Amino acid sequence: xxxxxxxxxxxxxxxxxxxxxxxxxxxxxxxxxxxxxxxxxxxxxxxxxxxxxxxxxxxxxxxxxxxxxxxxxxxxxxxxxxxxxxxxxxxxxxxxxxxxxxxxxxxxxxxxxxxxxxxxxxxxxxxxxxxxxxxxxxxxxxxxxxxxxxxxxxxxxxxxxxxxxxxxxxxxxxxxxxxxxxxxxxxxxxxxxxxxxxxxxxxxxxxxxxxxxxxxxxxxxxxxxxxxxxxxxxxxxxxxxxxxxxxxxxxxxxxxxxxxxxxxxxxxxxxxxxxxxx
Ligand SMILES: [Zn+2]
Ligand SMILES: [Zn+2]
Numbered sequence: 291x292x293x294x295x296x297x298x299x300x301x302x303x304x305x306x307x308x309x310x311x312x313x314x315x316x317x318x319x320x321x322x323x324x325x326x327x328x329x330x331x332x333x334x335x336x337x338x339x340x341x342x343x344x345x346x347x348x349x350x351x352x353x354x355x356x357x358x359x360x361x362x363x364x365x366x367x368x369x370x371x372x373x374x375x376x377x378x379x380x381x382x383x384x385x386x387x388x389x390x391x392x393x394x395x396x397x398x399x400x401x402x403x404x405x406x407x408x409x410x411x412x413x414x415x416x417x418x419x420x421x422x423x424x425x426x427x428x429x430x431x432x433x434x435x436x437x438x439x440x441x442x443x444x445x446x447x448x449x450x451x452x453x454x455x456x457x458x459x460x461x462x463x464x465x466x467x468x469x470x471x472x473x474x475x476x477x478x479x480x481x482x483x484x485x486x487x488x489x490x491x492x493x494x495x496x497x498x499x500x501x502x503x504x505x506x507x508x509x510x511x512x513x514x515x516x517x518x519x520x521x522x523x524x525x526x527x528x529x530x531x532x533x534x535x536x537x538x539x540x541x542x543x544x545x546x547x548x549x550x551x552x553x554x555x556x557x558x559x560x561x562x563x564x565x566x567x568x
Pocket of ligand 2: 533
């Protein structure tokens with residue numbers, strides 16, 4: 291675990307050094323003060339080519355098989371309805387964190403000596419009441435709606451998945467140093483979330499495993515596929531592509547996590563997002 295996380299940290303560090311200038315444009319958005327559903331990152335009018343060619347062959351795949359992948363502990367549950375999946379999540383990570391209250395059994399002080407830049411943010415993990423209603427038969431939406439501030443998806447362990455934006459005035463690349471040893475952190479209000487690879491999940495489930503769902507119903511997989519670690523160049527503008535997966539032998543659009551910005555999603559949802567209350 292530490293060595294894996296260490297290399298990831300170094301990746302971040304190199305990344306910060308080499309690319310911070312290039313991505314400054316992406317750092318002005320709002321995550322922590324405006325966590326509700328309005329989208330304030332730019333909607334990209336897509337000139338995508340490869341994906342639209344496949345419009346007629348994707349969409350409509352029943353994703354209900356993924357319901358059983360969620361942990362179904364006290365922190366998360368999924369109800370499968372005719373047209374949607376309703377995921378209720380308390381957003382309580384099943385791994386240790388320096389952001390749990392010190393009297394919580396899952397509290398662990400930050401113990402990754404290889405990131406001397408780590409700095410605890412002032413928030414603690416607090417139980418949430420997130421309900422996501424996600425299309426059961428996700429379909430491409432050519433408007434590719436921007437992902438919202440706050441949760442844009444949910445991981446199998448009940449933790450919210452956020453996009454690549456930081457709070458106003460904050461730089462997401464500096465916020466990397468507030469991520470705990472499992473690469474998450476809480477926002478004001480206590481909502482714990484991942485912007486990047488949730489290494490606890492990829493370590494326990496596998497680096498190629500199904501990790502969670504975005505609000506549009508398309509699944510998120512880990513960074514590895516056929517023993518190869520993917521890069522952004524392997525993916526489209528929305529950070530995914532179409533082919534078969536173990537859960538979908540007929541093929542499905544799916545997102546992949548990569549080590550580089552934007553990590554989980556790119557220029558908006560591939561499909562039509564469902565809705566979220568919290
Ligand atoms: Zn954050
Ligand atoms: Zn893939």
